[in-house]
Amino acid sequence: MPAAGVVMIIAVLLIVVALVYYLVSTIVALRQITGALDEAIAGVGGIIEKSAPVAEVVASINGQLDAGVDLLEGLLVKKAGLPEAMGLIDGLYPGAAAAGLRDVPESGEIKPPRIGEVYTRGTLTLARLGREAPIAAASPNGPALRNPNYGSLAARALYPDVRQTHPELMPRSPVIGEDSPIQYDPEVAVGGPRTRMPERKEHNGNADPSSV
Amino acid sequence: MILEWIGDIILLVVLLPVVVYLLRGVLNAARSIVPSAQGIATAAQAGSRDLDATVLLLTTQEQVKQTITAAADYGGSLDIILDDA
Numbered sequence: 287m288p289a290a291g292v293v294m295i296i297a298v299l300l301i302v303v304a305l306v307y308y309l310v311s312t313i314v315a316l317r318q319i320t321g322a323l324d325e326a327i328a329g330v331g332g333i334i335e336k337s338a339p340v341a342e343v344v345a346s347i348n349g350q351l352d353a354g355v356d357l358l359e360g361l362l363v364k365k366a367g368l369p370e371a372m373g374l375i376d377g378l379y380p381g382a383a384a385a386g387l388r389d390v391p392e393s394g395e396i397k398p399p400r401i402g403e404v405y406t407r408g409t410l411t412l413a414r415l416g417r418e419a420p421i422a423a424a425s426p427n428g429p430a431l432r433n434p435n436y437g438s439l440a441a442r443a444l445y446p447d448v449r450q451t452h453p454e455l456m457p458r459s460p461v462i463g464e465d466s467p468i469q470y471d472p473e474v475a476v477g478g479p480r481t482r483m484p485e486r487k488e489h490n491g492n493a494d495p496s497s498v
Numbered sequence: 499m500i501l502e503w504i505g506d507i508i509l510l511v512v513l514l515p516v517v518v519y520l521l522r523g524v525l526n527a528a529r530s531i532v533p534s535a536q537g538i539a540t541a542a543q544a545g546s547r548d549l550d551a552t553v554l555l556l557t558t559q560e561q562v563k564q565t566i567t568a569a570a571d572y573g574g575s576l577d578i579i580l581d582d583a
Contacts, residue, residue, distance in 0.1 A: 288499065290499060293510075294502065297506055297510045297513075300514055304517055304518045304521065305517065307521075308518070308525050315525065315528035315529045315531070315532055316528055318536075319531050322532065322536045322538065323535050323538070323539070326535065327542075328542075329541075329543040329544075330542050332546035333542065333545050333549055336549035336552050339555075340555060343555045343556060343559050346559055347555075350562045350566045351562060351566070354565070358573065361576060364577070364582055365576070365577075365581075365582060
């Protein structure tokens with residue numbers, strides 16, 4: 287065999303070897319891709335299966351919440367009146383009145399009255415005791431009046447000043463009736479200030495029921 | 499004889515490098531897809547696991563229904579107790 291023929295056979299063999307090597311490597315890579323895509327398809331199938339009822343459930347939840355909002359807004363407007371309702375909303379959530387009520391489009395144009403103009407002092411006091419409630423602010427932009435860590439002090443401040451001094455004995459209510467130790471002349475005593483305070487007794491820490 | 503040698507030279511110098519170059523390009527492209535496909539598979543499985551909590555939506559739905567029912571009951575009572583504005 288001539289030398290040129292041998293070289294040609296070797297060259298063809300080299301080409302075939304290169305073809306085999308690279309094609310087999312490509313096949314291995316493509317099989318890896320196929321396996322990964324199978325896993326991806328399984329994962330996507332799981333996502334589709336699990337998310338299928340989400341739309342229906344969320345729509346149901348939204349429907350329930352819409353009904354609740356309609357109910358509460360309607361009740362608030364019916365009982366408090368539209369301007370007062372907006373005042374209450376703005377007192378609880380400063381700035382929220384600008385958005386208005388969903389079922390009353392014109393409510394957003396109403397200037398909400400100050401909360402103090404709408405509700406009594408007692409209502410405001412109760413509201414200010416609310417834990418971290420925005421209504422418990424001196425002004426809509428101010429900090430909450432109630433300190434949640436010392437809530438009892440805030441509640442105690444509601445009582446008259448004399449109770450804050452912790453007196454040993456508070457003036458007691460007069461005993462009334464025919465057998466009372468002190469007889470008051472109705473013509474003098476009724477409607478007037480007390481002319482005589484009861485005697486101070488030693489405070490032993492225990493209330494004396496007989497003195498009441 | 500000279501033509502055979504010329505053919506051998508063309509085979510070794512031209513054809514073999516061209517074949518190797520083209521096949522290597524195909525192999526590199528196929529290998530570059532493998533990490534992307536594996537990343538997609540990992541993300542899909544992670545997303546599927548994240549959606550395991552969607553079953554809790556049924557509990558949320560029931561809770562919302564009960565809450566709105568209770569609010570409606572309170573609202574009905576308040577409607578009776580309080581005077582209208």
